[in-house]
Amino acid sequence: MFVTTSNPSHREPVRVAIVGTGAIARGSHLPALTALASGQPLEIVAAVDVDAASVEAFCADAGIAHPYTDLDRMLAEQRPDLVTLATPPRFHRDQTVAALRAGAWVWCEKPPCPSLEDFDAIEAEEGAQQNGPYAAIVFQHRFGSGSRHVRELLATQAMGRPLVAHCQTTWYRDEAYYAVPWRGVWSSEGGGPAMGHGIHQMDLLLDLMGPWAEIRAMAGRLVHDVETEDVSTALIRFENGAMATVVNSVLSPDEVSRIRIDCERATVELTHLYGHRNADWRITPAPGITSEEADAWRGFGPDVPSSHEAQLRGLLEDLRAGRRPRSSGADGRKSLELVTALYKAAFTGGTVRAGEIGPGDPYYAALHGNAAGWAPEREVPAEVPA
Structure with a gap:
């Protein structure tokens, strides 16, 4: 198999296997891999799905040589360097662990897994080796030219300290x-x-x-007859003192994804739906800011849209270099920890502080935390198609 530090030849093709052949694999993982394969040594060697007809059709359409219905068999026979997971979250822990134990890096579609306990079990399988294998989560919205530029502006406080933020995902299902x-x-x-x-x-x-x-939150089940919530709101205080509101909804016919951050000297806002380009970002300077300085803040450079391709390009560079990729380990865990804390705050009515949810806390093992009125009451389907 491809080993980054003991065999650093960049001429060796990275062997990739896709697990799960549904909509996200067809619409995002496969196109990203195909685009990148045109400019670097990369080969999609196999695909896996519990539905034989689905995986055979997927492989036939994509020109992939080896369809499988058994993940362990594929790992043993094909020895991929990278496994991309496009399956429902309940399978992510076992599938990621199996791939890591086989020596493959993993790129796992969000949500990463159903609990912090699952995530920590995955991270434990990465082992102590400095060159991997590592498991990264698909968080493509932080990749691309827009987010990179704004992250640098905020990190250097070019627009002053961040003070107030709003994070909105109001969609309709x-x-x-x-x-x-x-x-x-x-x-x-x-x-x-x-x-x-x-x-x-x-x-x-x-x-x-x-x-x-710290975070405080509320959650509701206002329309849909489901176990989970269909809307939530939260208040977050950051370590730097800034405060934010967060709204997540599937009840909103006028769909939008938005982040707004008010700094001392400017407001920066992103408005989009499922992905963003440079034009989706807007910077409004405070009174008294010179046009030259404002223009410098607005200099986003060449447009690189947020996408699976943008994130995967960096991950492949990290794989070849044998270094931990972004959105893996602690960097991948932080968003799952925040979501877990949101649920705990909503279901308990209390304030949850960063780092307090660990082994022994009911929310560490399951996001519902066995809370009355929220814990599962019906059987889960025995088989879930990938």
Whole structure:
């Protein structure tokens, strides 16, 4: 197999396997891999799905030589360097651990897994080796030219200290969406819109603002007959003193994803839906700021949209260099910790502080925390298609 430090030849193709052949694999993982393969040594050697017809059709359409219905068999026979997971969250822990034990790096679609306990079990499998294998989470919204530029402006306080922020994921999902048996179920989907939808914007907010300190929240089940919530709101205080509001909803016909950060000398705002370009960012200077300085803040450079491709490009560079990629380890865990804390704050009515949820806390093992009125009451489907 490809080993980054003991065999650093960049001429060796990175062997990739795709696990799960549904919509996210077809619409995001495969196109990203195909685009990158045109400019670097990379080969998609196999795909895996529990549905034989689905994986065979996927491989036939994409020109992939080896379809499998058994992950362990694929890992043993193909020895991929990288496994991309496009399966429902309930399978992520076992599939990631299996791939890591086989020596493969993992790029796992969000949500990362249903609990912090699962995430820590995955991280423990990465082992002590400095060159991997590592498991990274798909958080593509923090990649691209816009987020990179604004992250630098905030890190250097070019616009002054960040003071007030708003993070909004207000989308719309109808009854047909929740007719899929594993949706809206804690153990299979992991959570409601805070986990499955809003986690992208919350991850970007953390990437821009830095560590959070405490959170208060509310959650509701206003429309859909599901185990999880269908709307939540939260108040967050960051370590730097800034404060933020967060709204996650699947009840909003006028769909939008938005992050707004008010700094001492300017407001920066991102408005989009499922991905952003430079033009989706807007910087409004405070009175008294010169046009030259404001123009410098608005100099985003060449447009690199946020995308699976943008994140995967960096991950492949890290794989070849044998270094930990972004959105893995503690960097990947921080967004899941914030989501977990949001649920605990909402269901207990208390304030949750960063770092307080660990082994022994019911919210460490499950995001519902066995809370009355929120814990599961019905059986989870035995089989969930990838």
